[in-house]
Amino acid sequence: MKPAPFDYHAPATLAEAVRLLQQYEDDGIDAKVLAGGQSLMPMLALRVARPEVLIDLRQVAGLTGIREDAGTIVIGAMEPKQLAAESPLVQQKQPLFHAATELVGHRQIRNRGPWAGPLPMPIRPPSIRLWPWCWTWNSRPWVRGASGAFRRKSSS
Ligand SMILES: Cc1cc2nc3c(=O)[nH]c(=O)nc-3n(C[C@H](O)[C@H](O)[C@H](O)COP(=O)(O)OP(=O)(O)OC[C@H]3O[C@@H](n4cnc5c(N)ncnc54)[C@H](O)[C@@H]3O)c2cc1C
Numbered sequence: 001m002k003p004a005p006f007d008y009h010a011p012a013t014l015a016e017a018v019r020l021l022q023q024y025e026d027d028g029i030d031a032k033v034l035a036g037g038q039s040l041m042p043m044l045a046l047r048v049a050r051p052e053v054l055i056d057l058r059q060v061a062g063l064t065g066i067r068e069d070a071g072t073i074v075i076g077a078m079e080p081k082q083l084a085a086e087s088p089l090v091q092q093k094q095p096l097f098h099a100a101t102e103l104v105g106h107r108q109i110r111n112r113g114p115w116a117g118p119l120p121m122p123i124r125p126p127s128i129r130l131w132p133w134c135w136t137w138n139s140r141p142w143v144r145g146a147s148g149a150f151r152r153k154s155s156s
Pocket residue numbers: 032033034035036037038039040041057077078103104105106109110113114115116117118120121127128129130131
C-alpha cells in the first residue's frame with residue numbers, strides 16, 4: 001500500500017509550523033505533524049490515517065538538544081531517544097531514564113525516533129514504556145500552539 005496523496009511542508013521554524021497548523025485548522029483541513037514517522041508512516045501506508053497535509057518537524061530549528069535549566073533537564077522534542085539516553089547530563093542526573101530508554105524498541109528505532117514521539121499519540125499501550133516513566137519523573141511537557149506555550153501537568 002502507498003499513502004493517499006497529501007501536501008507536504010517542511011518549515012524551518014516552530015512559529016511557521018504552528019502558523020501552518022493553525023491555518024489548516026481554521027480552513028477545516030486535516031493537517032498532521034510528522035516527527036520521526038515511525039507510527040504515522042505505517043498508518044499512512046495502510047491508509048488508516050489520510051491527512052490532507054503533513055507538516056514535517058525535522059527541519060525545525062531548536063527542537064533538539066539537551067540542557068539543564070535551573071535544575072531541570074530540558075530535552076528537545078525531536079532529540080533522538082538514543083542520544084538522549086547517552087547524554088552525560090541525563091546519565092548523571094536521571095540514571096533511570098537511561099535504563100528505561102534501553103527498553104524502547106531496539107537501537108535503530110532509538111537512533112531514528114524522536115524522544116517525545118510517543119507522548120502525543122492518542123493510544124498509549126503499556127508497551128509504550130517511556131510514557132509511564134515520564135510520570136514517574138514528574139516530567140512536564142512544553143506544548144506550543146497559536147496562543148503561546150504552556151507546560152502540561154505531569155498527570156494530564
Ligand atoms: C518497532 C518499534 C518498536 C517501538 N518500541 C517502543 C517502545 O518500546 N517504547 C516506546 O516508548 N516507544 C516505542 N516505539 C515508538 C517509537 O519510538 C516512536 O516514538 C513512536 O512510534 C512515534 O513515532 P514518531 O516519534 O516517529 O512520531 P510520528 O510517527 O511521526 O508521529 C506519531 C504521532 O504523534 C504526533 N507527534 C509526534 N511528535 C509530535 C510533536 N513533537 N508535536 C506534536 N505532535 C507530534 C504526530 O502528529 C502523529 O500523530 C517503537 C516503534 C517501533 C517502530
